Amino acid sequence: MLAPEPVLVRRCDTRSALLVTGLLLLGAGSALALWASGTTVLVTLVRMLVLVVGIIAAIAGLGRLARAARGKPVDVVFWLGMTWLVLILGAAALAPWLPLGNHDDSVAGLTAPIFAQPGGLGADYPLGTNNYGLDVLARAVFGARTSILVALLAVLIGTVVGGLIGMVSGFVRGTTDRVVGILSNALLAVPPLILLIALGTVLDPSIRSIAFALSLLTIPSMVRLARANTITVAQREYVLAARALGANRMRLLLREVLPNVVLPVLSLAVVMISVLVVAEASLSFLGIGIEQPAPTWGNMIAEGQGGVMEENPYIVVVPGICLFLTVFSFNLLGERAQKRWDPRSAKL
Amino acid sequence: MGWEISSVARRFLLPVVELLAVLFLVSLGVFLLLSLVPGDPAVAVLGEGRTPAEYDALREQLGLNDPLMTRYGDWLGGVLTGDLGTSLVPPQTAVLDRITAALPVSLELAVLGLVMALAMALPLAMWSAYHQGGRADRAISAVTFGLLSMPSFLIGLILIAVLVNSLDIFPRNEWVRPGDGLAGNLSHAFLPALTIALMEAAMFTRILRNDLVTTLHEDFILAARARGMSPLRVMVSDALRPSSFSLVTVLGLSIGRLVGSTVIVEYLFSLPGMGKLVIDAANQGNYPVVQGAVLVIAVIYVGSNALIDRSYGLLDPRTRRARA
Numbered sequence: 001m002l003a004p005e006p007v008l009v010r011r012c013d014t015r016s017a018l019l020v021t022g023l024l025l026l027g028a029g030s031a032l033a034l035w036a037s038g039t040t041v042l043v044t045l046v047r048m049l050v051l052v053v054g055i056i057a058a059i060a061g062l063g064r065l066a067r068a069a070r071g072k073p074v075d076v077v078f079w080l081g082m083t084w085l086v087l088i089l090g091a092a093a094l095a096p097w098l099p100l101g102n103h104d105d106s107v108a109g110l111t112a113p114i115f116a117q118p119g120g121l122g123a124d125y126p127l128g129t130n131n132y133g134l135d136v137l138a139r140a141v142f143g144a145r146t147s148i149l150v151a152l153l154a155v156l157i158g159t160v161v162g163g164l165i166g167m168v169s170g171f172v173r174g175t176t177d178r179v180v181g182i183l184s185n186a187l188l189a190v191p192p193l194i195l196l197i198a199l200g201t202v203l204d205p206s207i208r209s210i211a212f213a214l215s216l217l218t219i220p221s222m223v224r225l226a227r228a229n230t231i232t233v234a235q236r237e238y239v240l241a242a243r244a245l246g247a248n249r250m251r252l253l254l255r256e257v258l259p260n261v262v263l264p265v266l267s268l269a270v271v272m273i274s275v276l277v278v279a280e281a282s283l284s285f286l287g288i289g290i291e292q293p294a295p296t297w298g299n300m301i302a303e304g305q306g307g308v309m310e311e312n313p314y315i316v317v318v319p320g321i322c323l324f325l326t327v328f329s330f331n332l333l334g335e336r337a338q339k340r341w342d343p344r345s346a347k348l
Numbered sequence: 349m350g351w352e353i354s355s356v357a358r359r360f361l362l363p364v365v366e367l368l369a370v371l372f373l374v375s376l377g378v379f380l381l382l383s384l385v386p387g388d389p390a391v392a393v394l395g396e397g398r399t400p401a402e403y404d405a406l407r408e409q410l411g412l413n414d415p416l417m418t419r420y421g422d423w424l425g426g427v428l429t430g431d432l433g434t435s436l437v438p439p440q441t442a443v444l445d446r447i448t449a450a451l452p453v454s455l456e457l458a459v460l461g462l463v464m465a466l467a468m469a470l471p472l473a474m475w476s477a478y479h480q481g482g483r484a485d486r487a488i489s490a491v492t493f494g495l496l497s498m499p500s501f502l503i504g505l506i507l508i509a510v511l512v513n514s515l516d517i518f519p520r521n522e523w524v525r526p527g528d529g530l531a532g533n534l535s536h537a538f539l540p541a542l543t544i545a546l547m548e549a550a551m552f553t554r555i556l557r558n559d560l561v562t563t564l565h566e567d568f569i570l571a572a573r574a575r576g577m578s579p580l581r582v583m584v585s586d587a588l589r590p591s592s593f594s595l596v597t598v599l600g601l602s603i604g605r606l607v608g609s610t611v612i613v614e615y616l617f618s619l620p621g622m623g624k625l626v627i628d629a630a631n632q633g634n635y636p637v638v639q640g641a642v643l644v645i646a647v648i649y650v651g652s653n654a655l656i657d658r659s660y661g662l663l664d665p666r667t668r669r670a671r672a
Contacts, residue, residue: 045510077490182366186373189650190642193608194626198642201630202384278499282608285501286615286627301501305616309509320502328497 018068025061029054078336081329088326092144101135103142104293118314128314130303132293139295140318144326146296150207151276154214159269161215162222167261169223170230171253177227184220192217193282200288210289214276221272226265233260264342271334274327281323297323367654374646375427379420382635423639432640437632443640446625451644453523453621458610460537461544462599468545469552474583476553477560488553495550500609504543504616511539523619540613547609548602555598559591566590600656603649 033054036047059076066074091098118128118136127137169180190198196213203209233239239256247255283289284298292299297319304316407413411422426433432443476488495503523536563569564587572582611623618624622641629637 048506048510182369182373185366186370186377188604189370189374190378190646191604191607191649193611194642194645197611197626197630198378198381198638201633201635201638202381274497281499282501282612285499286612288627288630301505304505309505313509316505320505324498324502327499328494331493331497 015068015071018064022061022064022068025057025064027061029057029059029061033058078332081325081332084325085329085333088144088322089148091141092148095141095145098141100138100141101129103134103138103295115312115315117312127318128312130300130315131308134293134295136300136314136318139300140297140322143295143297143300143319144322146207146290146294147277147280147298147323148326150211150214150280150290150296151273153207153211154276155218155269155272157211157215158218158222158272159265162219163226163261163265165219166223166226167230167253167257170227171234171249171257173231180223180227184223187216187220192279196279196283197286197288200283205289205291207290210280210283214279217279218269218272218276222265222268225268226261229261229264230257233257267334267337267341270330270337274330274334277323277327277330363654363657367650370650371647374650375424375643376420378639378642378646379423380416382639383416383419427640427643432643433636435629435634435637437629437634443636446637447622447641447644450620450622450625450641452525453619454610454614454623456533456537457540457544457613457619457621458606460541461548461610462606464541464545465548465552468549469556470588472549472553473556473560474588476557477564477587478579478583480561480564485557488557492550492553495546496554498547499612500543500547501612501616503546504540504613507539507543508616540617540619543613543616544606544609548606551598551602552595556591556595559594560587563587563591596656596659600653603652607645607649 031054033051036050036054059080062080063074063076066076066079113129115129115131118126127135127140129135130139165180169177187195195216199213199216203213234257239252242252242256280289280296281298281301284291284296285302287299287302289298290296300319301316301323304312309316411419414422423433430444432447434440434442435446472488476485479485525533560583569582569586572586573579577586610621611626613619614621614623615627622645626638626641626645629635629641
């Protein structure tokens with residue numbers, strides 16, 4: 001993510017100096033961030049700035065520690081992101097078996113306090129409750145389950161269908177190619193969110209149909225990428241050689257073209273995951289996606305509207321941070337994947 | 349002569365035909381999709397608890413008993429003559445009137461957001477590229493990467509929390525039409541437009557910075573510097589234009605995202621634009637409004653992308669030949 005730091009050997013780069021400054025930065029940064037997140041002395045704006053400064057200092061400290069341990073610069077942000085992904089994916093996968101509070105039973109929520117403030121670890125409601133008395137931590141974890149499941153399903157459908165169509169149309173060319181081109185242009189002609197809203201009018205708001213709707217967003221760009229790569233690969237000598245050896249079209253596609261198209265398509269798929277997580281969140285934020293009381297990060301953030309956010313910031317902050325960190329981490333992963341597997345399209 | 353005509357046809361007619369084919373498909377898709385809406389439109393109009401005869405009469409009146417393709421033909425005929433049908437839900441006004449009332453709001457927000465984004469992105473990208481690898485460059489890169497990971501409604505909520513609630517600078521949740529005072533209009537449009545702009549600015553900055561870095565290694569930049577031109581002058585007059593190629597491409601692609609964030613921002617700040625129109629209509633199952641609005645948005649979107657496609661020639665003379 002960050003441009004590589006110029007490697008200069010300075011005197012302060014000795015291992016012990018790195019350890020000491022790293023520990024100091026980490027300690028001071030985390031202390032500052034913790035204080036800023038808890039204090040009520042400052043205005044929101046200043047508080048947020050202090051928080052950001054604290055987090056940056058803590059990450060810089062961690063970077064120094066890692067460098068002292070490994071003996072070379074480490075991309076700490078990337079590894080922090082991957083740690084978050086492992087944590088959130090693990091929690092999402094294991095959600096039903098984790099000791100979590102009530103996430104969607106609003107009848108049982110009647111007996112629970114509403115808008116209980118976050119109590120921290122060990123409290124009855126570690127991250128507080130919402131206006132139905134539902135546990136925000138449990139909702140964030142189950143929300144992750146929905147959001148990520150929907151995005152992964154959609155990417156899977158989009159990659160397989162779009163990739164195959166693109167490969168075939170790039171390989172066969174001719175009329176098929178032209179028809180596929182016009183159809184995918186027509187899908188791209190409606191801005192993504194508008195397409196989703198239009199689909200939302202028709203489809204029932206279940207995980208399956210939202211995943212289907214989202215996959216329609218990924219198909220055209222997958223088709224384009226797979227097609228472009230297939231066209232370049234199909235002109236290579238080894239494909240010609242295979243054809244001369246008597247390989248039929250099926251074999252050419254599967255054995256010669258597919259292995260060379262898979263990696264760029266997969267790297268786009270990783271980037272797509274984060275786009276789709278955002279799209280799903282936007283849809284449920286707008287009240288068109290998965291409906292309350294089933295939690296997703298988007299509809300949890302929507303709960304903060306109408307004055308709730310001002311009284312109980314955690315209602316928005318908890319799902320907001322989950323959403324941001326997840327998208328951020330998938331973006332980091334996607335950027336790495338594109339740099340390695342599809343350097344031409346790694347523009348950002 | 350024959351060769352010349354066919355080359356002209358290739359350059360100008362073929363894109364137009366393709367464009368029309370795409371728009372035709374979009375209109376067909378929108379129509380077919382929304383004819384699948386679950387529930388009976390007649391119930392949506394009249395409410396429940398009427399006699400079956402009344403529902404039947406209304407269905408007949410709306411033409412819902414005709415075969416699907418006849419209905420599509422009627423609708424398309426109406427669209428081509430400027431009649432997008434009437435809203436099912438009261439007030440039962442013409443869809444076109446609803447759209448012409450909502451469109452200026454969205455256009456203003458989108459254009460304002462785009463202009464603000466460019467105003468932020470150009471200096472940041474130039475600064476970043478000039479100090480390539482330096483501290484400022486890395487900070488800008490980190491901030492823009494972070495912004496790109498934030499959905500626009502999150503950016504909007506943060507701006508509301510910081511600027512409206514704690515500092516109380518900007519008004520919220522109202523809209524003043526430009527006709528009723530430009531100052532009031534701009535002060536209401538500023539925060540929504542800023543929400544839209546931040547994300548686009550992040551994207552533009554990254555793209556432009558990368559291209560500028562490549563351009564700055566070219567010989568003509570060295571020549572300009574050797575002649576003693578100031579860094580700023582070199583940046584603005586020599587490096588910017590050849591570097592804006594990807595930016596323009598991204599600008600075209602970003603219009604789709606721009607429409608999306610305009611929709612979300614309108615919902616968030618409850619502004620009476622196209623986004624609010626579509627969302628409300630979608631929630632009410634008011635399909636003529638959704639059909640009309642989606643079609644209008646698609647036409648604008650496709651049209652602006654086609655314009656951007658044509659503008660490459662202005663930026664880089666080399667492409668005028670290559671694309672012919």
